[in-house]
Amino acid sequence: MIAKTITSVDAPSAHGPYSPALKIGDFVFISGQLPLDENNHMVSEDIVEQSVQVIRNLVALLSEIDLELRHIVKTTIYLADHQDLDKFDQIYATYFSNPYPARTVVEIKDMPYHAKVAIDCVALDTLAYEAQFPRPTWDDVPDHDCEDCPDGTCDHCY
Numbered sequence: 001m002i003a004k005t006i007t008s009v010d011a012p013s014a015h016g017p018y019s020p021a022l023k024i025g026d027f028v029f030i031s032g033q034l035p036l037d038e039n040n041h042m043v044s045e046d047i048v049e050q051s052v053q054v055i056r057n058l059v060a061l062l063s064e065i066d067l068e069l070r071h072i073v074k075t076t077i078y079l080a081d082h083q084d085l086d087k088f089d090q091i092y093a094t095y096f097s098n099p100y101p102a103r104t105v106v107e108i109k110d111m112p113y114h115a116k117v118a119i120d121c122v123a124l125d126t127l128a129y130e131a132q133f134p135r136p137t138w139d140d141v142p143d144h145d146c147e148d149c150p151d152g153t154c155d156h157c158y
Contacts, residue, residue: 052091
């Protein structure tokens, strides 16, 4: 298997025999990220601050291979208390945009470090395809009113 381990000085280190992230071909598998800073300290007991830190850890790992959150195709969200989902979603929605990654939410009691949230995910490295097939600019798109499209998106909107 040809695999590349991905780590970042801006994300917590692994505590055990696993990779923080692993790239195999165009696929990137990111292990469950806890709300720990780069020094492996819990950032806060607040679900909002923990959510922000977990996503920052994802960004740090992805940036090591020049990827962004938009490359994530699937997330699994682990919450200690399902009652925190609305607060978590408010943060999640500020970092992710349509088309959103596929997602599963699971409630798990007694997470490591007494975390309230963790995320693992799968990303797809599409950079080579994007270079070969660049997205059209607005100058390339004929006049079209996207308000007439379902969800404000269609084949003409980018």
